[in-house]
Amino acid sequence: MTCIKCGKEIPDGELFCPSCSLNLPSAYSDTAEAPRVPAPAGRMQKPVPVKRTAPQMQGPQVQAPRRTGLSIALAIVSILLAASLGFLAWQYGNIFVERNRLRTRENAIVAQEKQIEDLEQQIKTLTTELTETEQMLAARNETIKDLQAQLSGSQSSQTQSEFDLSNAQAQLDQLTEENRQLLTMAEDLEAEIAALEESKASLETALDRAKSYEEKANFMDSYVVFVEDDGTGYYHTYSCINFTRNKFWAYSRKLAEANGYDPCPICGGRP
């Protein structure tokens, strides 16, 4: 279409004439349909009633005083221009507010995304720490298990060696006790032997003495006789029952016979 101000060609969809910068929606509003104006934006509920008031206002103006077509057209154009400018200002304000709102929302979204990234990073770091801690714990558990195994091993070997030691100690104690008993027995035996030897010695001494006494007795019995002063004229052996041992004389047998004594008829004067 062509610009109503400068007459130059205007590409479809343009809001302003590229040559004279005429605001097209206002310029075409008298010739074009009302829906053409609200096309650019979706929020047209409010502007549309405004647009609809324009024809109502236009109607009385057109129908009322009969003036020249030019002045009517100019009036219509200026009213529509003002309305369009107001609409554009309102729309721009809306857009501005909306853009700010969107920008704020975008900023909030970016901030939230950043927060999420930070949280993910934190989670990743914590997960790594957790994994490392778990590995450390596992390693420490292994160490504890090893230590426990070593401990129980050393405990069992200690128990074993203690058992061996106590066993050996018991054996040693037993052997020592047996040795002590044997030693005591040996000492007792030695004492006994000594006593027996002493007894034997004293017995030998007594035997020797007895032998000597026997010899002496035999000698006495063989050679010595006893004569009592009883007038019988008999001589007796020491063990004769007629020998009273009260008052007697001791002679050798030869001397008794030489002195006229006779052997006793009971003992025979001989052992």
Ligand SMILES: [Zn+2]
């Ligand atoms: Zn006699």
